[in-house]
Amino acid sequence: MLDRSQDLERIALIEALNVMDPALGRSLDPITELAAFTFGTPIALISIVDADSQQFISRVGLALERTDRHHSICSCAIESSCILQISDLREDPRFRDNPIVTGPERMRFYAGAPLVTRSGIALGTLCLMDREPRELSANEQRQLQTLARIVVNQMELTMSVGRREPISGLPNRQQFQADLSVLSRRDGASRFTGVLLDVFDLQSANDAGQALGLKPVESLLRQAALRVQEVMSDDVQVYHVAATRFAFVLRDHSHDQVEALMGRLRERMRRPLMVGSIPMSPQFHAGVCDFHADPEEAGDLVRKCMVALNHALHADACVCWYSADRDAHLRRRYRLASDAARGLAQDQFSLVYQPRYDLSDDQPVSAEALLRWTHPMLGPISPGEFIPVLECTALMPQLSQWVIEHAFAQAARWQQQLPGFAMSINLSPRDFDNEQLWTGMAERLRMHGLAPTQIEVEITEGQWLHSHPAALPQLRAMAAAGVRIAIDDFGSGYSNFGYLSEVPISHIKVDQSLVTGLARSRTARLKVEAIIKLAHQLGYRTVAEGVEHEGELSLLRLWGCNEAQGYYLARPMSAEAVTQLVLAHRAGPPLEPDAD
Numbered sequence: 001m002l003d004r005s006q007d008l009e010r011i012a013l014i015e016a017l018n019v020m021d022p023a024l025g026r027s028l029d030p031i032t033e034l035a036a037f038t039f040g041t042p043i044a045l046i047s048i049v050d051a052d053s054q055q056f057i058s059r060v061g062l063a064l065e066r067t068d069r070h071h072s073i074c075s076c077a078i079e080s081s082c083i084l085q086i087s088d089l090r091e092d093p094r095f096r097d098n099p100i101v102t103g104p105e106r107m108r109f110y111a112g113a114p115l116v117t118r119s120g121i122a123l124g125t126l127c128l129m130d131r132e133p134r135e136l137s138a139n140e141q142r143q144l145q146t147l148a149r150i151v152v153n154q155m156e157l158t159m160s161v162g163r164r165e166p167i168s169g170l171p172n173r174q175q176f177q178a179d180l181s182v183l184s185r186r187d188g189a190s191r192f193t194g195v196l197l198d199v200f201d202l203q204s205a206n207d208a209g210q211a212l213g214l215k216p217v218e219s220l221l222r223q224a225a226l227r228v229q230e231v232m233s234d235d236v237q238v239y240h241v242a243a244t245r246f247a248f249v250l251r252d253h254s255h256d257q258v259e260a261l262m263g264r265l266r267e268r269m270r271r272p273l274m275v276g277s278i279p280m281s282p283q284f285h286a287g288v289c290d291f292h293a294d295p296e297e298a299g300d301l302v303r304k305c306m307v308a309l310n311h312a313l314h315a316d317a318c319v320c321w322y323s324a325d326r327d328a329h330l331r332r333r334y335r336l337a338s339d340a341a342r343g344l345a346q347d348q349f350s351l352v353y354q355p356r357y358d359l360s361d362d363q364p365v366s367a368e369a370l371l372r373w374t375h376p377m378l379g380p381i382s383p384g385e386f387i388p389v390l391e392c393t394a395l396m397p398q399l400s401q402w403v404i405e406h407a408f409a410q411a412a413r414w415q416q417q418l419p420g421f422a423m424s425i426n427l428s429p430r431d432f433d434n435e436q437l438w439t440g441m442a443e444r445l446r447m448h449g450l451a452p453t454q455i456e457v458e459i460t461e462g463q464w465l466h467s468h469p470a471a472l473p474q475l476r477a478m479a480a481a482g483v484r485i486a487i488d489d490f491g492s493g494y495s496n497f498g499y500l501s502e503v504p505i506s507h508i509k510v511d512q513s514l515v516t517g518l519a520r521s522r523t524a525r526l527k528v529e530a531i532i533k534l535a536h537q538l539g540y541r542t543v544a545e546g547v548e549h550e551g552e553l554s555l556l557r558l559w560g561c562n563e564a565q566g567y568y569l570a571r572p573m574s575a576e577a578v579t580q581l582v583l584a585h586r587a588g589p590p591l592e593p594d595a596d
C-alpha cells in the first residue's frame with residue numbers, strides 16, 4: 001500500500017497538473033490508440049488514480065469512464081516502479097472477484113505501466129486489457145514502458161505551457177501556486193518561510209525601457225534572476241512571479257537565518273548591473289511570511305508575502321515580516337472602499353456641523369460640514385479614516401456630491417433662520433478631476449436659492465494643485481462667483497505661501513496640530529504667530545482649528561487671529577443644535593465654553 005503522505009502528494013499533483021482536464025485527455029488519445037494498435041489489444045486506457053476512484057482520461061475499447069478505487073487494478077500497478085502484468089485475472093486471488101472480471105466485461109488480461117512524473121510520483125497507468133488471457137514479451141513490456149514515458153512527457157509538457165516566465169526561464173506564479181499546493185499536502189506538519197523579493201522598482205524599469213528599449217531591461221531582470229539563484233542553494237526553487245519579483249520557499253529556517261540570508265541576497269543584488277552601457281543598481285526589498293504547509297495557509301501565502309513586501313517597500317527596509325495587524329488594517333481599508341457605495345445608497349452617511357467663531361465679537365459666523373459614516377457592522381467610522389481610502393476610489397466625487405447637496409440644503413434653511421450664517425464644505429483633490437464640479441455646484445446653489453457668498457470651500461494645502469490642472473480654473477470660477485476659498489490644515493505639511501498666490505484664497509485655517517497645546521510648545525507658538533502675521537500681510541483672514549483650551553484662545557486673540565474653531569468653543573453637532581446655539585448667541589451673552 002502507498003503510505004498516506006505519498007498518496008496525498010500524488011492527489012495534490014493531479015490537481016496541480018490539472019490532469020483531469022478533458023483537453024489533456026484528448027491530446028493523449030493518439031498515444032492510447034497507438035498502444036492498442038501496437039499490442040493488438042481491444043482495450044487501452046490511461047487511468048488516473050485519485051482519492052476515491054480511478055478515471056480513464058483517455059480510452060480505446062471501453063465504455064466505462066471510471067471505477068471506484070477499491071476495484072482498481074491500476075491502483076496496485078502504481079505501487080511498483082515496473083509493469084504489473086496479469087496474464088489471467090481469474091487466477092490471481094487479488095482480482096478474481098473483481099467486477100470487471102466477473103461482470104459483463106469479463107476481462108482476463110491486464111498489463112499496466114505506471115505513469116511516473118519527474119518528481120517520482122505515479123499518477124496512474126497506461127494499461128492494456130483483453131478479454132482473452134495473454135502475455136507480453138519482455139520486449140513488449142519495454143515498449144509499453146516507453147509509451148508510458150511519452151504519456152508523462154506529454155502531460156508535463158502540456159501543463160508547463162503558461163508555467164514559465166519567458167524572460168528568466170524560471171517557473172512563474174502559476175507554477176509557484178501549484179507547487180505550494182503540492183507542498184501543503186505533502187508536508188502538513190512542517191514549518192516553512194515564504195519569501196517574495198522585489199529587485200527593481202517599476203518606475204525605473206519603465207524609465208529605462210522608454211530610454212533604452214525593453215531588451216536591456218529584460219537583460220537586467222535575467223541577470224537579477226541569476227543572482228538570486230546563485231545565492232540560493234540548489235535545493236531551493238526560485239520562481240519569477242511578477243515583472244520585477246521573485247519568490248521561493250525556505251524550510252526550517254529560524255528568523256535570524258532568514259534575515260542573514262536576505263542580507264547576503266541584498267548585498268549581492270545591489271552590486272551594479274549593466275543596462276545597455278549604463279551601470280544600474282537593482283534595489284532589494286523582501287517580504288517574508290512563516291507558514292504551515294496546510295492548504296489554506298499555502299493558498300494565502302503569496303498575498304501575505306505581498307503585504308510584507310509592500311511594508312518593506314514603504315519603509316525602504318531590506319526585509320519585513322508579515323504582520324497580521326497590518327494585514328487587518330489593509331483589509332479594513334479594502335472593506336471600507338468596497339462597502340461605501342452601498343453605504344451611500346442606504347443612507348449610512350450623515351453630516352454634523354462644527355461652529356466657527358469670529359474673535360472680534362465672539363459670535364458664531366459659520367459652521368463646517370463634517371461627514372460621518374455609521375457602518376452597519378463596523379459602527380461609526382471617522383472621516384480621518386474613510387476619506388483617505390475613498391479618495392483613492394472613483395466614489396469620492398459621488399460622495400462629495402452628496403455632501404454638497406445636503407450641506408447646501410441646510411445652508412438654505414439657515415439662510416432663512418440665521419441670516420448671514422455661512423456654511424463651509426471640505427472638498428478633496430479628487431473632486432477637481434470632475435471638470436463640471438463648479439457648474440454642478442452653481443446649479444445646486446441656484447436650486448436652493450443660495451447666495452454663493454454663504455458658502456466656503458475648504459481645500460487642503462499641497463502640491464496636488466499642480467497635478468490637477470482642472471483645479472485652478474474651477475477655484476477661480478468659484479471665487480469669481482463669490483464663494484470663499486479656505487486653505488485647510490495649513491502648517492501640517494510642507495507649508496508654503498509661495499504657491500498660494502496662484503489660488504484665489506480668502507482664509508487660511510491653521511492646522512490643529514499646531515494650535516492644540518499651543519500654550520505648552522514654544523516652537524508651535526513661534527510658528528502660529530508667524531503664520532498669522534504673514535497671512536495677514538498677504539491679505540488672508542486666519543482661522544485657528546483645534547482650539548481646546550482657554551490659553552490657546554488668549555494667545556490667538558493676542559496675535560490677531562480672526563476666527564477660531566475647536567472643542568473649547570463648540571464640538572461638531574447636529575444642524576438643529578447649531579441653530580439653537582447661534583440663536584442663543586445672537587440673543588444673549590457671547591462665547592460660553594463648550595460643556596464637554
Ligand code: C2E
Nearest residue numbers: 370371382383384387403426427428546547548566567572
Ligand atoms: P478638517 O476639515 O480639518 O476638520 C476638522 C477636524 O478636526 C474634524 O474632524 C473635527 O471634528 C476635528 N476637530 C475640531 N475641533 C477639534 C479640537 O478642538 N480638537 C481636536 N482634536 N479635533 C477637533 P473629523 O470630523 O474627524 O474630520 C477629519 C477630517 O476628515 C477633516 O479635517 C476633513 O479633512 C475630512 N473630512 C470631513 N468631512 C469631509 C467631507 O465632507 N469631505 C471631505 N473631502 N473631507 C472631509
Ligand code: MG
Nearest residue numbers: 368426458488
Ligand atoms: Mg476642514
Ligand code: MG
Nearest residue numbers: 488489511545
Ligand atoms: Mg483642518
